[in-house]
Amino acid sequence: MAEKILEVKNLCTTFRTERGTMRAVDGVSFHINKGEILGVVGESGCGKSVTSQSILRLYDEKRTASYEGDILLEGKSVLSLKEKEMQAIRGYDIAMIFQDALSSLNPVFTIGDQIMETLRIHQNMDKEKAREETIEMLRLVGIPAPDKRVDQYPHELSGGMRQRAMIAIALACHPKVLIADEPTTALDVTIQAQIMELIKKLNEELDMGVMLITHDLAVVAETCSRVVVMYLGQIVEEGDVMDLFDNPLHPYTNGLMRSIPKLDGERQDRLYMIKGMVPLLSQIPKGCRFAPRCPYATDKCRKEMPELKTIEGNQKVRCFRVQEEV
Ligand SMILES: Nc1ncnc2c1ncn2[C@@H]1O[C@H](COP(=O)(O)OP(=O)(O)O)[C@@H](O)[C@H]1O
Ligand SMILES: [Mg+2]
Known part of the structure; x- marks a missing residue:
């Protein structure tokens, strides 16, 4: 299991x-x-x-x-x-990475500072060890010349490199x-x-x-x-x-x-x-929520909400039409 x-x-x-x-x-x-x-x-x-x-x-x-x-x-x-x-x-x-790395990185700190801070807070590392580990993280996410990049600011990196840096920060705590x-x-x-x-x-x-x-x-x-x-x-x-x-x-x-x-x-x-x-949340349709857009919707679909049911193996579906076919 x-x-x-x-x-x-x-x-x-x-x-x-x-x-x-x-x-x-x-x-x-x-x-x-x-x-x-x-x-x-x-x-x-x-x-x-x-x-x-x-x-x-x-x-x-x-x-x-x-x-x-x-x-x-x-x-x-x-x-x-x-x-x-x-x-x-x-x-x-639980760590999270977003679409927009630029706004989730702090512009006034170097990439290295931001990873080191995480390591020092969460893993109680001293400065030297944290810097070593940070360079290793940057290498792990495929940032070239990590020993130089570590001292750069977010705006000095390309979009792809910033996204990698954000991933390194997210992963710093395993x-x-x-x-x-x-x-x-x-x-x-x-x-x-x-x-x-x-x-x-x-x-x-x-x-x-x-x-x-x-x-x-x-x-x-x-x-x-x-x-x-x-x-x-x-x-x-x-x-x-x-x-x-x-x-x-x-x-x-x-x-x-x-x-x-x-x-x-x-x-x-x-x-x-x-x-x-x-639809907007203020306009949730009655019955199956997809019914107004569904090519197969019936009156039942527009009145009742289907449940999410297992069809076969791991596959589950919330649709009367499929559930009634099996
Ligand atoms: N802070 C909020 N206050 C009110 N409604 C919100 C808020 N954040 C998201 N919503 C609404 O919740 C719904 C789901 O949004 P979201 O999870 O961002 O969609 P997705 O990520 O799938 O594109 C949308 O109708 C959105 O307008
Ligand atoms: Mg979204």
């Missing part, structure tokens, strides 16, 4: 806004095994980032959002921890889980591929669990073992990558698959588009 490193159980994240409460994540459950890369996909606005920020409890519970359900790190609840205890987990047991939220979206294609290779390599070498959020299914196919498909705050399909790509069950997953560019770079028949857009 694979060992679960992170488990999210029935997570609901509800924002308090001026126009009332809005539930951005609604009953999401999934797990990440030790050493596994789990892909999380879905169009923009489906709740991927809110899910990942909720795992780290980054929203202020007094002002911004409330959480329900549970989040377990190695079987221990994170949602019930006090803020102080949570701080010991953030960036230490996290058990790495959350990567669209880590390569801002980079050009060759650099994207290099960063994904790096995440894959580090995942293998350090045996950490990775939650890889991306809207790029081609990246998922190359990198992940399992994948979760989100639509409007819920999981609509989940399964092993191979099964999902061979046989996407949910009409939404199917639509996403049909919009992947072909391998030769040519886009197929002008690229299929799922009709319409992801």
Whole structure:
């Protein structure tokens, strides 16, 4: 049996806004095994980032959002921890990298300072040891001439190098889980591929669990073992990558698959588009949330909400049409 490193159980994240409460994540459950890369996909606005920020409890519970359900790190609840205890987990047991490295790096400190600080706080290293380890980290993430780069400021590095530096900072504490939220979206294609290779390599070498959020299914196919498909705050399909790509069950997953560019770079028949857009949280449709955009929706779909059910092996789907076929 694979060992679960992170488990999210029935997570609901509800924002308090001026126009009332809005539930951005609604009953999401999934797990990440030790050493596994789990892909999380879905169009923009489906709740991927809110899910990942909720795992780290980054929203202020007094002002911004409330959480329900549970989040377990190695079987221990994170949602019930006090803020102080949570701080010991953030960036230490669970680290996160974002799309935008420039805004998450501090412009007034050198790259080296920012990694060394993490090492000194979390691992109690002295200055000299921390510097050595920092250079080693920079080498590990493929930054050339790390003994020189260590003393440079973020603006002195290229976009790809900054992203590598951010990964080095995230990995400085040997996290058990790495959350990567669209880590390569801002980079050009060759650099994207290099960063994904790096995440894959580090995942293998350090045996950490990775939650890889991306809207790029081609990246998922190359990198992940399992994948979760989100639509409007819920999981609509989940399964092993191979099964999902061979046989996407949910009409939404199917639509996403049909919009992947072909391998030769040519886009197929002008690229299929799922009709319409992801609705706002203030306009969540009744019944199946995808029904208004679904080519197969029936009256039942527009009235009742299907549950996420196992169809075969590891593959689960939230769709009456598929569930009634088997
Ligand atoms: N701080 C917030 N307050 C209110 N609504 C929010 C907040 N952050 C995100 N949302 C809403 O939550 C939904 C999911 O957003 P997000 O998780 O960022 O989507 P994704 O990462 O999948 O593109 C969106 O409708 C978004 O407008
Ligand atoms: Mg996002």
